[in-house]
Every structure is written in structure tokens, then in C-alpha cells.
Amino acid sequence: MEELVNLFHGFAVALQPYNIMLMVLGIVLGVIIGVLPGLGGANGVAILLPLTFSMSPTSAIIMLSCIYWGALFGGAITSILFNIPGEPWSVATTFDGYPMAQQGKAGEALTAAFTSSFVGALFAVVMITLVAPLVASFALQFGPAEKFAVYFLAFCSFVGLSKEPPFKTIAAMMIGFALAAVGLDSITGQLRLTFGVTHLLNGFDFLIAVIGLFGIGEILLTMEEGLAFRGGKAKIDLRVVLQTWKELPKYWMTSLRSCFIGCWMGITPAGATPASFMSYGIAKRVAKNGKNFGKGEIEGVVAPETAAHAAGTAALLPMLSLGVPGSPTAAVLLGGLLIWGLQPGPMLFVEQKEFVWGLIASMYLGNLVGLIVVLTCVPIFAAILRVPFSIIAPLILVLCAIGAYSVHSSTFDVMLMLVFGVIGYLLKKCNYPLAPLVLAIVLGDKAEEAFRQSLLGSQGSFGIFLSNPLVSTIMILGLIALFWSVIQEGYTRLRGTVAGPGSRAA
């Protein structure tokens, strides 16, 4: 019951006119970010983070999380209308969304996508409301060994679940850890890995890495492809919306299944992209008219969109309750918390009630506002896409530079951003995943601290990570996640069936 009171208090905070204004602003910016190539949820939030330094943390997180929701909504627009996934998690939406648009059913596809996104997000927010406080109070008992085990689990699920080759995932992740280690060692106060370069005293800021890897890297990829936008106009009128809404309840089973897939994949930090693929794949196998998937089936839009949005939202659960972000964007939000002087993790629920519940309440409202904004303003957002890339690209590059500069007011960071951009381009082309790299930079120091503190407690014995049922369970779950693809392969081989869509080549 106490949670309910807190939630109502949160609504009172989120419903202040100033915060509602920020919510709408965030959603609009978010959709634009989601629509534009080279600006995704993670680097969009990273660039705009400095704007929030002068706000109260609650208002700041409301605006930034709304940018995130907006970006999730925005990805669907480009996928359906232009067959260009604005975000990786909307790739699966193009399979049926774009054919629908070509058949002149863009309005239906968009309505279905937005509504499913909303349903998925709502499901995940309800789950967060109910589960997050429990997880947080449970996590309050964690010692350093358990904390390290949680990080271990998080990173192992990356290796086991991502579609990139496992050793490339490990390499990318370890690069992140190494970058995080540069600079002042937080335990001994000693300098390390700086090689005498004074700029590296404070190490690498992950915000710079995010802006470079995702922002600049994406622009370079787009330049290489020589992307030319072609696509139809979009118009949604009330009649189409109502008609589609009448049709959607038929797919409640797909929706519900996608919600569960999304929530599960969102909590384990594999994220929205695999969730959307998995949900699409299962829906295709289970649905009555699964054979028509890929030719413009509305159910093929519902499944990935619901899962992607549920996963994107659920990614905030571990960030809030454990301090372990479930996606790069959640990682950026976590970085924001640190900058505003809040300590992410279970204590947040005890010490910063207003912040946490204000955020949770704003998730309900933000997604509602988002649904209304995207349904009414699709033509405007689609028009942005018709602005040629040679105008958009320099503006995005300048925005990235501004964002990178304003993190620490340092022009060195801007140069670093460009270096990260080129690295991001090369890594992406060579099929290295970038998300684990970024998460490792964010969590590196904390993971190392937990690791060393546990070893201190045990006098250097690794037995500490299997010393009690709780820590052993988490560690074993981590190992299962690490070898998940191997286990899955063995299982399918045992059953003698062909591997499913999980083996899809990248």
C-alpha cells in the first residue's frame, strides 16, 4: 500500500505544469532524434544531458526519459514509411510495416505500431511499479560479492544473447573495461594507464564515447551507404485510428506474449533489439497466418513493436533498483543520475523517494503523451525525413560536438569524440557490438570495486563468489547466460530440429 501512496505522490510531482511541459518537449525531441539517422536514443540523451545540469534531478530525469520514449516511438515511423530503421530495435518492424505502407495502409501500420508500443510500455511500467521496490529492498542486503555477481550476470547475458560472435562481444566489452580503468584508481588513489598524458587523469567519460561511437559512427556509416530517402507520405486520420483500434484486440495473445518477452529481455541487459526479433520470430511461428508474415501482416507490426517498447522500458528496472542499466540509453540516464549527485541503486528507493516515484509516474504519463503526440504529428515528423542528408549531417555533427564539449567544458573531449567516431565506424563494420563496450565503460569502476572488495574480504580466494546460496545462484545464472547459445544449440541438436530464427545471420 505504501507504494501506492508513493506513486500518487509521484503523479502529483509529474503533473506539475513545468514537468508536463518538459514531458512534451522531451517526447517531441525524442521522436525527432529517433527519426533522424545518426541520432539515437543513447547519444540523443547524451547530447542533451548538459541542458539539464541546471534543473532539479526530478525534472531532468522526466525530460530525459521522455526523450527516450520519444526515440522508441520515432523508430517506428522511419521503419514503416521509409523502410529505414531509425533505431536497431525497429529493424523487425520494417518486415511487415513497410509492405503495409506500400499497399497504402501506412496509417494502419503506424497506428498499430504506436498503440502496441504504448501497450508494451504500459505493461513494463506496471511491472516496474510492482517489482522494482521489491528488487531494491532485496538488493539492499547485497555485499560486494553479490554486487559483482550481478554485474557478472549482466555482462554474461550480453555474450550469450547478442547476435554478434561471442568473442567479439567479449573483446568489445573488455575494451570498455580497460577504458574505464584509465586514470585515478578509486581504491588506492594511484594513477594508472595514463602514460603521462594529463588529459587522461580523469579517464574516459562514457558520454563522450556514446556520442562518438553511436553519433559520429552512425553518420559515417550513412555517408558510406549514400543513403537517399524515398518514401510515401503519411497521414493518419481519426477514422483509420479507430478502425485499427477495433481490429487490434484480436491480437491480444501476441501482445501479451510480446510484453513478457520484452520485459524479460529488457531486464537482462540484452535489450530491445533481440527482444523485437525474438517476438517477431515467435509470432511468425505461432500465428494462424504466419505464412503471410513479411507481406504486410498487421500482427507482424504488433509483435516486434510491443516487445521493443516493453524491453526499452523494462531496461530501467535494473537501472533504478540495482544500478545496472539494461541498455545503452539506460546507461546514459544512469550517468545523468551520477552527475546530478544521486547514487543509483537500491538506496535510491529509500533516500530519493520523490525522484524515483516522480520518474515512475512520468513513465505512465510520458507514454500517454507520446502516443497522442505521435498519432497527431506523424506528417510533421515524416517531413523532417525529407530534409536532405547533406543538410542534416553537418547539423548533427555540430550538435554532437556541442554535446561532447559541454560535458566537461573541454575541447580535448571533442577531439576524443571524433576518434571514438572513427573507432565506432570500424568496429560496427567488423561486426563488433557497441552496447557492451559502452556499458562496460559505465560500470567498469563499480564492477572493479566490487571485485576487489570481495577479494579483500576473502584474502584473495575466488571461493567468495560461491560462498553463499545467493551469490552462487547469481553466478550460476551468469554462467548459464554466458553459454546460452551453446546450450541452445545442444538442445536443438538433441531434439533433432533445425535451429530457429536465433541463428539468423547478421
Added chain:
Amino acid sequence: MTTGSSSNTGPTHKLVEAGVTLAIALFGVIVIFGSVKAGINWGPEGPRAGFFPFYIGLFILASSAINLWHGLREDNDGLFAEWGQLRQVLSVVIPTAIYVGSMPFIGLYVASIIFIAWFMRWLGKYNWIIVLAVAFGMPIVTYFIFERWFMVPLPKGPIEEWLGL
């Protein structure tokens, strides 16, 4: 932005990937070297500063070795990118490098105006009116949003000082 379709040559994917893998391995070696310098054994206050990164470096090296082996074994004769495509990429990277490098001296605003104008005129071939409108419009809007409303100072050069901003 179409690339020259006549030139279907370029570096092979295999070659570039091997290069990237070796660069990552080199990074791993640097990390190991730096960690050893910081001390990888136990000190009076527990594991020393290089303890954790040392193993990270080993992981980087080991996984790079496996990646290199996988990469070379793979039957992939595809191109990494055509030369024309790479020229497109470099036509963004080099000006951006100049833009970023000049920022400490002439400030963000002037650099941005020149950069946007160059980009639109050179790659987009717009007429000067649109070019100048966007090139001056964007930094001015930025000035008001960042410096006036949100109080985030951005780097300035001699021209801004002369204008008294």
C-alpha cells in the same frame, strides 16, 4: 550522394578486419604493459591498481587471438567498402577533424558556421542563400538555447570576444 559505380574495387573485408583485430590486440598489450607498471600484485591495501586491468588486458589479447583466427579462416572475399564509399567517409572525417581541431582557437561558433557552409556547399551543392541561412541560423539558435536559456557556456574565439558576447 551516389558513389562512383565504375570502381568496384576496395580493401577486402578480411584485410580490414584483421587490421582492426590486431589494433585491438595492440591495445590489449598496452593495457597489460600499463597495468604491470601500476603493480599487479597484492599490496598492503589489497590488490594493487594494476590488478584488475591486467586481467582485462589478458582477456582482450586472448579474445583478439581467437577473433583473428576466426576471421582468417572465414571464406569471405567480400569488400569492406568500395574506394568511392571510403572517399565519402573520408570527406566527412577530414573536415570534421579540421573543425574539431580549430575549435580551441576560433571558438565553436565560427568553426560551426564554416563547417556547415562547407558541408552544404561542397557535398550538397546548395545555392549560397540556403547555405548561409542554415550556416548562420543554427549557431545563432544554439547560442540562445545553450548560453541564454540553459546557461551552458560554449567555447568562444577572438571574434565572439570582439562582438562582446
